[in-house]
Amino acid sequence: MKHFIQLNQFLKPYKWYILAGFLFIVLSKIFAIFPARFISQAFDEVKQALETAHLSNSSAIYKEITNYALMIVGAALVNGFFLFLTRQTIIVASRKIEYDIKNTIYEQYQQLSRSFYKKHNTGDLMSRIGEDVSKVRMYFGPAIMYSMNLTVLFILVIATMLSISIELTLYTLLPLPFLALLIYYVSKTIHQKSEQVQIKLAGLSTNTQESFSGIRVIKSFDTSSYMKSKFTDQNQAYYSASLSLAKTNALFHPFMILLIGLSTILTIYIGGRLCAEGKVSTGNIAEFVIYVNMLTWPVASLGWVTSLTQRALASYKRIDYFLKINPEIVNQKNAQQYNFGDIKLNNVSLKYQDTGIEALKKINLTISKGSTIGIVGKTGSGKSSLASLISRMYDCTEGTIEIDQKNISSINLFQLRDHIAMVNQDVFLFSQTIAQNIVFGLKRSYTNQEIVWAAQQACVDENIKQLKDQYQTLLGERGVNLSGGQKQRISIARALIKDADILILDDCLSAVDTETEHQITQNIKTLTKEKTCIIIAQRVSTVRHADCIITLDEGRIVQQGTHEQLIKTKGFYQDLYHKQQI
Ligand SMILES: Nc1ncnc2c1ncn2[C@@H]1O[C@H](COP(=O)(O)OP(=O)(O)OP(=O)(O)O)[C@@H](O)[C@H]1O
Ligand SMILES: [Mg+2]
CATH class of the missing domain: 1.20.1560.10 (ABC transporter type 1, transmembrane domain)
Structure with a gap:
């Protein structure tokens, strides 16, 4: 009744x-x-x-x-x-x-x-x-x-x-x-x-x-x-x-x-x-x-x-x-001005409620605006989980995350995500044209030159130009299938055109050859001089230019330092470096 x-x-x-x-x-x-x-x-x-x-x-x-x-x-x-x-x-x-x-x-x-x-x-x-x-x-x-x-x-x-x-x-x-x-x-x-x-x-x-x-x-x-x-x-x-x-x-x-x-x-x-x-x-x-x-x-x-x-x-x-069902992530309604880019993690832990897996344990990390931080670690060590916390896909179970010294949960969710450009590990492109995929979610007006520019920065412009319909090529079920590396680079272009204060790249250069990877990291370095950049990678070459590199193991930070410091210290990073050198 x-x-x-x-x-x-x-x-x-x-x-x-x-x-x-x-x-x-x-x-x-x-x-x-x-x-x-x-x-x-x-x-x-x-x-x-x-x-x-x-x-x-x-x-x-x-x-x-x-x-x-x-x-x-x-x-x-x-x-x-x-x-x-x-x-x-x-x-x-x-x-x-x-x-x-x-x-x-x-x-x-x-x-x-x-x-x-x-x-x-x-x-x-x-x-x-x-x-x-x-x-x-x-x-x-x-x-x-x-x-x-x-x-x-x-x-x-x-x-x-x-x-x-x-x-x-x-x-x-x-x-x-x-x-x-x-x-x-x-x-x-x-x-x-x-x-x-x-x-x-x-x-x-x-x-x-x-x-x-x-x-x-x-x-x-x-x-x-x-x-x-x-x-x-x-x-x-x-x-x-x-x-x-x-x-x-x-x-x-x-x-x-x-x-x-x-x-x-x-x-x-x-x-x-x-x-x-x-x-x-x-x-x-x-x-x-x-x-x-x-x-x-x-x-x-x-x-x-x-x-x-x-x-x-x-x-x-x-x-x-x-x-x-109440949304787990509670949104703070009012938008205010913040200096996005200064991120601080205090004793942050994350336990996934459904599986009970503790993906991150007592993480302390300060990322200041304008710096680039590299994250490496074995598979399942919690790298992607850390990225999801910063874009507030999940709330941390312990500790606090601060952006511009304000608790992340007090910041308007949409405003926060507007200031973050994220490239996910599992690339997803919509069944639309390449151009539409690149400008997906872009809230400002844009020109075609900007789309081409973003694609050039992501080193995918050449590939797109070889397609019959170029930027108007339809992707997905009834369209063209791109290679894994091409998809990754289009999603990088999507993040770059957003020009956000925080750029997060989650293992999105894994399917790209080392030469192209070098080119893209160089481009990103120039573009993000003033911005905060978090690069998650499996390869040393992707993160070596970062201002600071952290190594995660089973949800804990086990190493932290620059490339030069870490290759001299015994540990995961040095091993990884030597193996990849060979
Ligand atoms: N949405 C989720 N729900 C429950 N458990 C999860 C979820 N995402 C990840 N996990 C678990 O949390 C742990 C850390 O996963 P995470 O994806 O952060 O690892 P990763 O370092 O990014 O690994 P990879 O290098 O393979 O991408 C893993 O044990 C994983 O099984
Ligand atoms: Mg991951």
């Missing part, structure tokens, strides 16, 4: 749409009932005329019937017009609500921290904003519309029926509750079975997609027959689930027709007897048959609406769960 009330909160901004929709439903139903009444009257008049058959007045009867026919068509047209308005208000409102909810969810997704994304897989996140929102929309649109429809129709039709004959009304309505119950159960079964079909389909799609994206591994390990048999199994499961759904669906309609038929027979049988007793007219029987048919679909929809509402509630609970 709590969720149901919360769900209906979304209606508030659109209450006038819903109220107008209700009014249109009432009007359209009034005009839906008229034809039945006209038919009844026409029947009775024809019968009377036949009983007192005078050929002379047959043309008068034809005229009378034509009048009725015109009135029926007229009423149907008016009914149709109001039906159109009903859909224009209620269904339109539901689409607007869908739009609102999608925006709310997307905003929330953007605020949640990286640890949230580790806990939930992409498919799950996609289905919240896709499928679950659609199910909620089905409640605001069809479910609300059909329940209003049913209520209004019931009141109007049953009142009319009762005014004609109470006895006939009761008999006629007898099968309807069974119909509603049947439909409720059948649509529940259909829903369960379609969920199964969905699950099987999702499995099949994931597998298929993986076999496309992993085609290089599959081919080189010659596992195509294994993949094929896996696909066949999943395809079989999907096939069986679909078949079972089709069987239930096939039973659904015949059952409905059977129940409608039963109601009609009852109406004619009981109506015929009452007619013989003179309690109702033949016209009334015809009228009742029409009413039965009018009521059947709404009653059938009752079961459907109930299951739609249940599904919407289940989906809403899932959406609500996501919306209620």
Whole structure:
């Protein structure tokens, strides 16, 4: 009930749409009932005329019937017009609500921290904003519309029926509750079975997609027959689930027709007897048959609406769960002026909550503006974790990080990230053009020359110029595939054009040859004279020019000094240097 009330909160901004929709439903139903009444009257008049058959007045009867026919068509047209308005208000409102909810969810997704994304897989996140929102929309649109429809129709039709004959009304309505119950159960079964079909389909799609994206591994390990048999199994499961759904669906309609038929027979049988007793007219029987048919679909929809509402509630609970999650990184709203670039880490530790891994232990480090710091260390020693702390992707579990002597958590998050240009270890380029990738996230205006300049600084301009569409080359699934080193350099260009106060390069020269690497580090050195630069690397050659180099081991700083100092001291750096010299 709590969720149901919360769900209906979304209606508030659109209450006038819903109220107008209700009014249109009432009007359209009034005009839906008229034809039945006209038919009844026409029947009775024809019968009377036949009983007192005078050929002379047959043309008068034809005229009378034509009048009725015109009135029926007229009423149907008016009914149709109001039906159109009903859909224009209620269904339109539901689409607007869908739009609102999608925006709310997307905003929330953007605020949640990286640890949230580790806990939930992409498919799950996609289905919240896709499928679950659609199910909620089905409640605001069809479910609300059909329940209003049913209520209004019931009141109007049953009142009319009762005014004609109470006895006939009761008999006629007898099968309807069974119909509603049947439909409720059948649509529940259909829903369960379609969920199964969905699950099987999702499995099949994931597998298929993986076999496309992993085609290089599959081919080189010659596992195509294994993949094929896996696909066949999943395809079989999907096939069986679909078949079972089709069987239930096939039973659904015949059952409905059977129940409608039963109601009609009852109406004619009981109506015929009452007619013989003179309690109702033949016209009334015809009228009742029409009413039965009018009521059947709404009653059938009752079961459907109930299951739609249940599904919407289940989906809403899932959406609500996501919306209620508080972003772990709390943002300080006000932006102020800081001297970005002076960074100080005091006794900083980081423990990843989900894995319990302590990636950084009691780190003390001062990086002053304008200096370049190199970070080396074995794999898993905490280098990337240190970089994530500075851009506040995570909050440290112990100690403090200060920027311009202010605690990082008191600085506006967006402002902080605006002043940091980061090149991540796992390069990600969007399925857009190269130029769009380079200026991605750039908040100021820029010229094409600047894009080329950034690419030149990252030593990737030559490569781009060799492509047919140059900077307009589309990347990604439907575009060109670049080499690992080219991707790295484009992401470096993306960071350089940002011209931020702090530049963080996380192992982003690993796929670049030493000569190009030398060129890029030289360029960066010139560009970042006034800025703070943090370079994480596996190679001594990348960091040797840094003002200070630290060596991390199992989350601790074990060495600190300049290149000249460190190569003279026994330890990781010296080993690394000698090995790489050889
Ligand atoms: N998001 C995360 N959630 C949980 N544990 C993590 C996460 N990222 C890293 N770790 C763990 O923290 C430790 C340090 O990882 P980190 O990525 O900082 O190492 P690294 O020095 O950058 O290694 P590499 O040189 O391979 O990039 C590792 O043991 C890793 O398993
Ligand atoms: Mg790393």
